[in-house]
Amino acid sequence: MTQLDQTFAALGDGTRRAILARLTRGEAALSEIAEPFEMSQTAVSKHVRVLSEAGLVRVSKRGRTRYCRLEAAPMKQAAEWLETYQTFWEGRFVALARYLEENP
Template identity: 75%
Template sequence: MPDLDQTFAALSDDTRRAILARLCSGEAALSEIAAPFDMSQTAVSKHVRVLTDAGLVSVTKRGRTRYCALRAAPMKQAADWLGAYKQFWEANFDSLARYLENEE
């Protein structure tokens, strides 16, 4: 599952997660994305490149400006993979609830 590995690697950084959160509200110029971060636009561009390589962001150039847009399909694949563990967690929480009820 190399695509899934790339997705999780890209999501492992808080700056990249913040960039994705910003892009949830729509396409943005790279300069707009970089504005809230205490780092150079070049550093933000490197983060965007990781997201692009993972398929999470698309970048288009219009004139001299690069615009970024969210591509959520890889996150859906990651969410589906994590969803397979939902039954495990629900069973553990049910067991914990029964244990706590018996303790009282």
């Protein structure tokens, strides 16, 4: 699986997107990340592992606590890939606006 495939696969789950959103505020202990979710810490750990394997999260261990930190570089690659379609959609919207103006 390519890096881009891994990124989109990891971002395809709402829980993982919520974890990433939390990490935009800074590094957090795994237990802190798990708090808002109605699932076990083990289940949250599995989501973090998917994010880590996709390169979106870096996990470090200090003592008995695992800390997670956002690694946004893979998301930049995904955003650049999506950006190629922005021009296409903008062109379609311009064409639609033109059509609607000509056909009231």
